[in-house]
Amino acid sequence: xxxxxxxxxxxxxxxxxxxxxxxxxxxxxxxxxxxxxxxxxxxxxxxxxxxxxxxxxxxxxxxxxxxxxxxxxxxxxxxxxxxxxxxxxxxxxxxxxxxxxxxxxxxxxxxxxxxxxxxxxxxxxxxxxxxxxxxxxxxxxxxxxxxxxxxxxxxxxxxxxxxxxxxxxxxxxxxxxxxxxxxxxxxxxxxxxxxxxxxxxxxxxxxxxxxxxxxxxxxxxxxxxxxxxxxxxxxxxxxxxxxxxxxxxxxxxxxxxxxxxxxxxxxxxxxxxxxxxxxxxxxxxxxxxxxxxxxxxxxxxxxxxxxxxxxxxxxxxxxxxxxxxxxxxxxxxxxxxxxxxxxxxxxxxxxxxxxxxxxxxxxxxxxxxxxxx
Numbered sequence: 001x002x003x004x005x006x007x008x009x010x011x012x013x014x015x016x017x018x019x020x021x022x023x024x025x026x027x028x029x030x031x032x033x034x035x036x037x038x039x040x041x042x043x044x045x046x047x048x049x050x051x052x053x054x055x056x057x058x059x060x061x062x063x064x065x066x067x068x069x070x071x072x073x074x075x076x077x078x079x080x081x082x083x084x085x086x087x088x089x090x091x092x093x094x095x096x097x098x099x100x101x102x103x104x105x106x107x108x109x110x111x112x113x114x115x116x117x118x119x120x121x122x123x124x125x126x127x128x129x130x131x132x133x134x135x136x137x138x139x140x141x142x143x144x145x146x147x148x149x150x151x152x153x154x155x156x157x158x159x160x161x162x163x164x165x166x167x168x169x170x171x172x173x174x175x176x177x178x179x180x181x182x183x184x185x186x187x188x189x190x191x192x193x194x195x196x197x198x199x200x201x202x203x204x205x206x207x208x209x210x211x212x213x214x215x216x217x218x219x220x221x222x223x224x225x226x227x228x229x230x231x232x233x234x235x236x237x238x239x240x241x242x243x244x245x246x247x248x249x250x251x252x253x254x255x256x257x258x259x260x261x262x263x264x265x266x267x268x269x270x271x272x273x274x275x276x277x278x279x280x281x282x283x284x285x286x287x288x289x290x291x292x293x294x295x296x297x298x299x300x301x302x303x304x305x306x307x308x309x310x311x312x313x314x315x316x317x318x319x320x321x322x323x324x325x326x327x328x329x330x331x332x333x334x335x336x337x338x339x340x341x342x343x344x345x346x347x348x349x350x351x352x353x354x355x356x357x358x359x360x361x362x363x364x365x366x367x368x369x370x371x372x373x
Contacts, residue, residue, distance in 0.1 A: 003063065003178060004248040011059035011241055025238045026051045048226055052234040056241050057208075063177040063244070064190050066210040068218055070225055071237060075173065075193025076101050077230040078207030080109075082169065082189065083138070084228075085220040088114030090137035095122045095152070097145040099171070100340045122152035123284060129160055136166040141187070144174050144288070147300045147336045147352040149275040151284025154291055158186030167217060173197070173327075178251045180292045183212045194240050196327030200250055204239040206232050250329075253357050254297030260360040261353070261367065265301050270309070270371045272349070273302040297355040298326060300336075307348035310335055314351055316370040319362060326354035331363055 278295030
């Protein structure tokens with residue numbers, strides 16, 4: 001079954017009781033059981049599992065080609081839920097360009113647990129290999145990366161991690177399973193902020209882990225989620241299931257719009273650099289072409305006038321909304337350095353774009369007036 005068809009039908013079996021095509025939402029926090037806690041229908045308490053979440057996890061596993069999935073209350077809950085399974089005294093490799101929440105977690109919370117984090121350029125396979133000289137528990141990939149859109153070789157890094165006894169994890173939020181399937185390339189675990197493209201409408205918060213195997217890593221993460229309670233609400237699970245149905249169609253238009261904008265920026269004299277792997281000039285273009293079906297709708301630009309020019313252009317935009325997050329129908333722009341906290345790492349001249357579903361000509365016109373003003 002092709003992915004577009006799978007996105008429509010995964011976890012979408014008609015309701016057995018009513019025949020309803022749209023899945024029901026089971027909001028109950030508790031389920032009837034026997035006098036000795038016998039599970040009559042397979043459920044006991046919402047934190048341990050519920051039918052709507054089961055549908056979502058089945059769909060996540062199916063689209064990523066995994067054996068099992070776990071849904072979480074947010075992308076950060078999913079990240080923390082996996083990293084917190086690591087024992088004290090272990091070491092992890094993280095991308096030098098990555099989501100700022102992961103960077104803060106590594107700086108503030110992993111040391112409290114005795115876990116050492118080292119940042120490395122994941123686009124430099126030799127540097128990663130060298131960083132594996134010491135014992136390693138986990139290698140985290142993010143491709144394309146946030147916000148510089150670096151591309152790393154998933155298959156090569158997965159082989160390196162596994163050769164050193166480490167778990168290979170890939171954040172697939174930007175690409176989605178429609179464009180990239182890290183498990184098929186050798187990764188052990190895929191992470192999603194389902195808030196983004198899977199939800200697709202800027203109205204639901206969620207996260208997920210998808211596992212290549214139902215192994216000890218999966219069991220440890222599932223047990224921790226049960227005990228710590230970082231679960232997704234049934235209504236959020238239902239919204240994410242709805243988002244799956246149009247994911248392939250939305251990604252096609254997102255990517256087409258992103259290409260038009262990237263080409264516009266690439267030719268504009270006010271833009272010093274365009275970070276989008278679909279451009280032939282992008283350092284990771286050839287690699288992205290081998291492991292992605294398309295190049296995504298996230299891009300970043302660097303303006304020749306520095307921070308002041310970036311903020312001025314962002315302030316003049318009319319269709320692009322200055323807002324955090326990504327993956328919704330509406331186009332967003334963000335000055336990453338301004339939202340990264342007290343110690344920003346993103347360049348001050350950089351703006352990150354989430355290209356939406358508006359007409360590409362209108363989006364280009366909006367940027368033309370913002371840059372030419």
